[in-house]
Amino acid sequence: MRFTAEVKVMLKDGxxxxxxxxxxxxxxxxxYTGVGEVRVGKRIELKLDAEDADDAxxxxxxxxxxLLANTVIESFEVEIS
Amino acid sequence: MRFTAEVKVMLKDGxxxxxxxxxxxxxxxxxYTGVGEVRVGKRIELKLDAEDADDAxxxxxxxxxxLLANTVIESFEVEIS
Incomplete structure (x- = not known):
């Protein structure tokens, strides 16, 4: 099956x-006033073949x-749909 | 009230x-095989003061x-929480 993945890669706190x-x-x-705590990260969309959502x-x-994240300084979240 | 916004900025199709x-x-x-249609964009988190979610x-x-997107080549989505 073909799945769509959304990956969020953000710099770790600190x-x-x-x-x-x-x-x-x-x-x-x-x-603009009253805007703060701005954090900029990456968002990666991709499609992949996998047996089921867990496999994806x-x-x-x-x-x-x-490849996609530098886990020394970045954390990531994956959503599969 | 203080709201959290998540902004997704992706290159437009094409x-x-x-x-x-x-x-x-x-x-x-x-x-890796069977992975394709990889698109890389930005994800921006911020906090802001606003009267309600619509205002935010x-x-x-x-x-x-x-500021955050170049709307000539990028599209964006905003989620407020």
Missing amino acids: ISDPQGQTIERALPALG RAKVEDLCDR | ISDPQGQTIERALPALG RAKVEDLCDR
């Missing part, structure tokens, strides 16, 4: 997020560990 | 996605139009 900080610094000049999840988690 | 293509090309060498959504969508 890891400096320069992209998020840059966005936060730009907001007041654009007139296992494959995508393995792929995250090996 | 826009070339070099990051996704690079991941796809790397997969066979890592032993309107603010974040405005922010996407102005």
Whole structure:
């Protein structure tokens, strides 16, 4: 069966997020107040063949560990549909 | 009230996605087959003050139009919680 996976890769708590900080610094000049805790990560969509949803999840988690995320500084979440 | 927003920014259909293509090309060498249609985008989390969920959504969508997404080549989705 063909599954669709959505992978969210975010920097772990405590890891400096320069992209998020840059966005936060730009907001007041654009007139936005009350916006904070901006964190920027990656979102990856892919399709894969697998026997069932559990198999698909296992494959995508393995792929995250090996290629899509740097697990030293990033955490990931996988959703299968 | 304080809301949490999740923003998904993806390249529009038909826009070339070099990051996704690079991941796809790397997969066979890592032993993965049957994986395709890889698309890489951004995921942005932020917190903001707003009167209600509709107000929060309107603010974040405005922010996407102005700063977070390049709407010429990217589309975005906003989830408020």
